Amino acid sequence: MENEVRIVNMPLIPLRGLSVFPYMVLHFDVGRKKSIKALEAAMAKDQRIFLTTQFDIDIDTPTPKDFYQVGTICKIKQMLKLPGDAIRVLVEGIQRAEVETIIEENPYFRVDLKTYNDSIEMDKEARALMRSCVNAFEKYITISNRVSADVILSVSAIEEPGRLADIIAAQITLKTEQKQEIINAVEVKERLEKLYILLLTEIEILQVEKDINDKVKNQINKSQKEYYLREQIKAIRDELGEEDAQEDEIEEMRKKLKKLKLGKKIDKKVTNEIDRYSRLSPSSAESGVIRTYVNWILDLPWKKETKDEINLNKAQTVLDEDHFGLETVKERVVEYLAVRDLTHSMKGPIICLVGPPGVGKTSIAKSIARSLNREFVRMSLGGVRDEAEIRGHRRTYIGAIPGRIINGIKEAGTKNPVFLFDEIDKLSSDFRGDPASALLEVLDPEQNKEFTDHYLEVPFDLSNVMFITTANTLSTIPRPLLDRMEVIQVSGYTEVEKLNIAKKYLVPKKMEAHGLAKTALSVSDDALLDTIRKYTRESGVRELERKIADICRKAAVRIVKGEVKSVRITDKNLDKYLGKSKYHYDLIAENDQVGIVTGLAWTSVGGETLSIEVNTMKGKGKLQLTGQLGDVMKESAQAGLSYIRTIASEYGIEDKFYEELDLHVHIPEGAIPKDGPSAGVTMATAMISALSGVPVDRFVAMTGEITLRGRVLPIGGFKEKTLAAKRAGIKKIIFPYENVKDLEDIPEIIKKEIEFIPAKTMDEVLEHALVKKESKHEDQK
Template sequence: MVDSEKNITMPLIPLRGLLVFPNMVLHFDVGRDKSIKALEDAMVNDQLIFLTTQHDINVDTPTIDDFYRVGTTCKIKQMLKLPGDAIRVLVEGIERAEIVELVQETPFFKADIRVYKDISLKDKEVEALIRTVLSSFEKYISISAKTSPDVLISISSIEEPGRLADVIASNMTLKIEQKQQIIEAISIKARLEALYSILVSEIEILEVEKNINEKVRSQINKMQKEYYLREQMKIIKEELGEEYNPDDEIIELKEKLRKLKAPKKVKEKINKEIERLARLSPASAESGVIRTYISSILELPWNKQTKDTLDITKAREILNQDHYGLKEVKERVLEYLAIRELTKSMKGPIICLVGPPGVGKTSVAKSIARSLNRKFVRMSLGGVRDEAEIRGHRRTYIGALPGRIINGIKEAGTKNPVFLFDEIDKLASDFRGDPASALLEVLDPEQNKSFKDHYLEVEFDLSKVMFITTANSLSTIPRPLLDRMEVINVSGYTEFEKVNIARKYLLPKQLKEHGLTDKNLKLSDPTLSKIVTEYTRESGVRELERQIATVCRKTAAEIVETKKDKILVNSKNLNKSLGVSKYSYDKKNSKNQIGMVTGLAWTAVGGVTLYIEVSPMKGNGKLVLTGQLGDVMKESARTGLTYVRTVAKKYGIEENFHESKDIHIHIPEGAIPKDGPSAGISMATAVISALSGIAVSKDVAMTGEITLRGRVLPIGGLKEKSLAAKRMGIKTIIFPFDNLKDLEDIPDEVKDAIKFIPAKTMDDVLKHALVKVDKNENRK
């Protein structure tokens, strides 16, 4: 029985291709203006809305004749705004209802509806219908593959017969007309009868479909049988060489497996895959995947390795022949060879070469491989974002392949090559994984002996590989990864070293590439020195090589045009080949100046000098900083100014200068960003000089971080900074006392030309930096 005395007015939405049963929760998208406005009205009031179904889903602007009169009242549970002005709605069906009268059509449908409330009264007839429906639905589930058997368990616990019918109908794959038939069955008995009729009809259709599928399957089995018979017939044509015999491939693979010297687990794994391949049809897609996998494993050098050349003298000759300088790198390789000769076994070291671009990090790795008599493999990590590049793809993916590490080992053909990870500081990560984390296992001698590629699924020993990585900076390398590597700094070259590299390596190489000989073109050391100082500004030698190549091209063109055998290029006529000078290094001040200090800085292309100028003005204690300074440098300036206030009396400075004067600190070349703490003592010295009127020596340059108490803290890049000072003509460098150990890295020609003064405090700095003003100079 049903109660139908309850009439209410609520907004209406006609649905397309969708029907909601009472007690049913589902979501759908709403895009029509009328429907959106109906939702908004429902949300403002009691969140109740009447949902019915259109006869034709293609009608965009339906009228009352275009949708069924019987539908379901629903409560709006959730609304979500979608791109394109659409709204996704989550509703819960409450009760059946019928349109009594459409009271509004614009701006949205609103109807006066009669709500039908189920009243659960069970009699024998209804009980019999329930049992029959449940039995039929159980048979429907057993035949249909579209409905989960778990549904039957949840349905069995429903006691209300009306709700039972609704839930069963909502879980069946039915047409809208059939579902509407259930909705319009207001009487519970009529509803169960209609549902039973639909179930019987659907079961008959499903049984017919099942019979058809069995016949098709039988036909396919027959075709497969014929296919196998045809495959057997191919054996007859074997002597003619016209047909491919898959058995030959299986025999060949098993023979390769027998000869393979690999761990027992690996051989067992390959044998299982060969057996699988033998059982599969050669035309199946999976056989190709298995065939590629077996080939990948069989081609790996499981037990092949080159014999190291343990002659240290010969290795030293090769390294010196290929590269000038790089003493620390060469010594590390020779140490490794010496230990190998003594112990006969040693895990491959993991070296990280860090330095500016163009200093020969990549090429020195090739020389290491040549000196060890090993194969060389290079993998560029710049921009690598996918973890699968390192560890490979799993075989479940289409087109899966091993990672580039295993692939590199396979190409090398040995298990102990020199493997170069180039630009390890340029690694990236995104939703595809973190390659840097994948490298943690590879670059750990304790773990990489059992490296497991995702594609191979078996362990491969990488402990014999000598891994070398290169980077321009350590700051972007994750700490756990950096901890696994032995860092060797490859600093920039001095002018003297660049001239030697140009004469011994770059010039002969470019002469050969341009079809010239040393008889056609000769470049003296002064000419090469001018190319280095006036046409390049770098730590490495890439630009230097390009400039030498330009001279060779110009010479080759002139020889062909003028028919001369020899062209003279010297420092006087060099501009004919290279044009006017591109760079001019800063020259030191011609006289001692007040409020101007020569500072030293490190950049990605080497050391540079920079002037720090300070000018005090009448004001109220403002500190003005210009020259595009970074946050760290600004903090150093404020720290230095605080220190100056604490020692003002000592240097004859007004103690209340911070109240009556503004201090302007400027570092020229304002277009170039500058940052770092190493200009701290330079800025403090310049401020003291400007306020006290005591000049700063023109021959002194300085670098170091300052504290509030005037302590001088260590800095980095002392070698590069000293090279820049030498180019400028500086005679004295003041540097932190804690950097004394770095003097060992500075070339002798620099130490002979410059006096290095270590400083523990600002008193040490000012003692050597400040000088008396000449009588001819104006004193502030």
């Protein structure tokens, strides 16, 4: 009988879909935190761990009721960390054991075990069972071909019955429940009997499978016979002079290939494919796959390209016709053309147009293509998470096709189009690969000369393609990808620019789209300005275009009904066509107020003004922040408060205000999340005003990040913030000194109406913001 030995405090791991036998060596991956902790505990002690099997592989967090009680004590041979915090473990089965007591379940399963040592009397029955199992296993190997024939030699040499049963059970293909039956059989004779029954059952199943395979093989032989007969029919047709459509197609393929002159390697590969196609029956599935592949190769524009029209005056005219403003972008395109005209061999640069939605990034790319006389291809990358979208599928997959880059080149019909990757900041990645990494080869001028699509398996030259990308933000673009691109910021439009765009482009375009004659509709400048201010809130002109389309539709209805012959839209009747105004912009207050400061913020649709309010109350120095503020903005408020405590006396603030007063900082429109460091100086100014009682100039707006020492740090989105200040009627903007360089991007019309004051420290900010500054020196006087 079995000898029992108590083993205390051994870690346990429940396995999913795996069964471990004694004397078995295998590896598996561990990813659950609980299992990893069990491994670590085992390694810290004696490297032994108890492995058992879960009933259901779909359970992620098993309980003691979810796994078998009998399993195998194993020795951990090797551990290897894998990406994603998983661990690959190599173990060797040592001995059967059964859970007697579960000591603890967290942080991992730790159990008391009852072990079983194989012990059997070698009588005639035991020897007969061993011989029967070996013979059955030999027959299993012969039929299945799943186990090497050499294994039977090593198995036959085993003299211990228990070990023999375990090794054979580990070699054959069984369900988890069947394997567990063998593991549960602690008595050796019972184990041999169960193994023998399972082997006989498996042999019967394998024999049925073999019969089925033989039938299928006979059918294949039949297909080969049919192919032979078809070849005879083909020969008869040749004798009779009848035409063969497939032969004509193959001959046409060979002619196209010869004409293309693709080089020895590609010619050889495509020729081999054509030869294979010629030997296949037209009705076979592989025949269609090869034909599609060869046609893809032959239809690509390997040698076709449009000739660039290097005419700087024409290019400037095209860009000016299509877009109002955007001088930096136009200047960059003209520079590229000039260099191309001088070098005749410059590779296409990779321009990344970054800006808010609706500012015309995609249409700029179209204009570049028109100015160069090139074809235009657009590929949207928003939500693309499969690498095969870029590189294509390998031909081993059913339904494989080339990637969208090669597909776009084919549609363009030339090898040097302007290729736009739209929304490159919205790329994703998952288990199917990383499209951003695949784009590295495409956008690298040193590598894309021999871009290899997985489907084509031959290099295609992309070096003459002019790649352009667009994005709303740079923060989500992977750094290696961004490093290959030249970033051009496309900022939002001013009201004057939007008015000109509407008059010159949008109104005529929408009138033509809605079938309105030039005299059928007129829109005044005041009506367009009201549409921009009261019905849209955006950096670009996409929503403005929709509103103009609304006006055109309603005008068309009145004209078709016969109510009027023409429609004139003014600021007086605009609401009849667009309804009540949708937006209003914050305007400056009527009076200078204490504790209220106008800040400037950047959003995805342009700049906004923020009215920051601060109240003081008797308390214990608590700082309360409301208005759905993000962590960065909360930290800016804390930094501002710390700065105020160091300079309190200079502005007539009680030294111990932080022990006697509570401060409440609030930014209205609490439903809208707000974050960013650029409100630091604004919140600090509002708190100083509230604590000192000195009002803030209502015509002043400010932006900048604050440090504990009162330094003002630079910010982004300066132009958009300036446009927001202009809309609100601000006369003076205080901004970080390091942003002086950004004044170049501010339109002259705004510079004339707003005074810009650069500030290095909070003292400079307060000097211009506070209506009356009472310094410590003046108090002493």
